[in-house]
Amino acid sequence: MKEFTEPQSTKTSPRSSLSRAAHAHQQLMEAIRSGQLKPGQRVRETDLAEQLQISRTPVREALHRLQSEGLIVNAPQRGLIIAELDYQQIMELYQMREVLESTAAGLAAKHASEPEIYALREMISKQQDCLDDAEAQAHHNRLFHNALYHASHNRYLLKTLNSLKDAMVLLGATTYKVPGRSETALEEHRAIVDAIEKGDRTAAEDITREHIRAAQKARIELINQG
Amino acid sequence: MKEFTEPQSTKTSPRSSLSRAAHAHQQLMEAIRSGQLKPGQRVRETDLAEQLQISRTPVREALHRLQSEGLIVNAPQRGLIIAELDYQQIMELYQMREVLESTAAGLAAKHASEPEIYALREMISKQQDCLDDAEAQAHHNRLFHNALYHASHNRYLLKTLNSLKDAMVLLGATTYKVPGRSETALEEHRAIVDAIEKGDRTAAEDITREHIRAAQKARIELINQG
DNA sequence: TTTAGAAAAAATATATATAAAATTTATAGG
DNA sequence: CCTATAAATTTTATATATATTTTTTCTAAA
Numbered sequence: 001m002k003e004f005t006e007p008q009s010t011k012t013s014p015r016s017s018l019s020r021a022a023h024a025h026q027q028l029m030e031a032i033r034s035g036q037l038k039p040g041q042r043v044r045e046t047d048l049a050e051q052l053q054i055s056r057t058p059v060r061e062a063l064h065r066l067q068s069e070g071l072i073v074n075a076p077q078r079g080l081i082i083a084e085l086d087y088q089q090i091m092e093l094y095q096m097r098e099v100l101e102s103t104a105a106g107l108a109a110k111h112a113s114e115p116e117i118y119a120l121r122e123m124i125s126k127q128q129d130c131l132d133d134a135e136a137q138a139h140h141n142r143l144f145h146n147a148l149y150h151a152s153h154n155r156y157l158l159k160t161l162n163s164l165k166d167a168m169v170l171l172g173a174t175t176y177k178v179p180g181r182s183e184t185a186l187e188e189h190r191a192i193v194d195a196i197e198k199g200d201r202t203a204a205e206d207i208t209r210e211h212i213r214a215a216q217k218a219r220i221e222l223i224n225q226g
Numbered sequence: 227m228k229e230f231t232e233p234q235s236t237k238t239s240p241r242s243s244l245s246r247a248a249h250a251h252q253q254l255m256e257a258i259r260s261g262q263l264k265p266g267q268r269v270r271e272t273d274l275a276e277q278l279q280i281s282r283t284p285v286r287e288a289l290h291r292l293q294s295e296g297l298i299v300n301a302p303q304r305g306l307i308i309a310e311l312d313y314q315q316i317m318e319l320y321q322m323r324e325v326l327e328s329t330a331a332g333l334a335a336k337h338a339s340e341p342e343i344y345a346l347r348e349m350i351s352k353q354q355d356c357l358d359d360a361e362a363q364a365h366h367n368r369l370f371h372n373a374l375y376h377a378s379h380n381r382y383l384l385k386t387l388n389s390l391k392d393a394m395v396l397l398g399a400t401t402y403k404v405p406g407r408s409e410t411a412l413e414e415h416r417a418i419v420d421a422i423e424k425g426d427r428t429a430a431e432d433i434t435r436e437h438i439r440a441a442q443k444a445r446i447e448l449i450n451q452g
Numbered sequence: 453t454t455t456a457g458a459a460a461a462a463a464t465a466t467a468t469a470t471a472a473a474a475t476t477t478a479t480a481g482g
Numbered sequence: 483c484c485t486a487t488a489a490a491t492t493t494t495a496t497a498t499a500t501a502t503t504t505t506t507t508c509t510a511a512a
Contacts, residue, residue, distance in 0.1 A: 054467090055466055057467065058465075060495095270462095283497065457509090459507080461505080461506070461507080463504070463505085464501105465501080471496070475490105479487085480488100
């Protein structure tokens, strides 16, 4: 079996200060994101150890971590496989995001510092600059949401939302491929930050809830098209 | 150092079909719950391997898992220690529970099946039967909340709430030790199930939010007494 | 004393070897 | 041709050995 292609000088290649286990985890996440590893596909310690040129021990740790994150599941009669989310589970995922992201925005409206709000605005402006590139949009979108999680100043919320974000990798194509979604999402981000800046908790919650619902609708559209 | 006392035939001794790693994890959780391992205390692979009479490998896995669950943290200059939650973090924990438990109750009002509602009532009745025993109350309380999580029919919510429940172990003494808390909590549980049975989502959410807030107040009371 | 730095000690990360499970394949009986 | 069972194979779990890294201890200079 062929080894994972590891693009050299890209921003995706952070480097060797990482433990081998952490590195393996990153590589696997990236392989899932890029589609080199597809949902349902089997994953074996031995294979990965060989492909990544390390021993089985750190691979094992990475696999355990991915299991606890729900990206890999132990399928009876099949062994470890990349998790396949069915429609129901995807809806549960968005339902959860709706609750948690709106909570994060609401808390940010109460607790975000001026520099944190500034950072959110910066990200929106970066996103504005690449409205035509769906992948870049998705990247900046992730950064925005991450900054929002931090601004909530609740560590459990932060951790859980990060975990949900990772699970989103399993869904494949970004919803920014849906025509018009980029522009709408950008507007929604602006409205969220406006509400946070005003300290309007309820508005921040409501707008964010609608933002996630819109993303969910775009996702359903993508699913129904195949 | 002395070995962990492992009470034999109690309900806490599930047995050997478990992998060693899973067993180690259980033992550690139990040691934390029982106070044999206290927050801030150092935890070493080698020690545990010796105490549990197994090799370092499964101990390592258990420790990693506890780390990802937040029960153990890697303190710079000190190594692995049992996590110590400061006041702020405890508040964040209850804030998160407030959001998630109320969401779970709201979803249960929409999706719980008749047998699931029946199970909730059974648990309330069991709890009624041991109003004088704080530990037993705490046990039945955990079962009740667990059943509530399941009734929400959202796997991400279930998983996250279970994780929060585990983190609660770090808080030590149960809030059922606060005079009158048992009786009040029981009434609140009844009100929650009533709302669920009626399919009244908003009521289920509101009552549950208040239930968690009451628990938080009891917790604060415990903290302030030392 | 205090503090920087080297040496020693301890602990963790990784590799590899062995044991135990689980899965697949092969074979005999229906 | 199907089914059940056992042998063979693969894969994972655990143990142990080795390599790195981190912490501690000791020493010497300020």
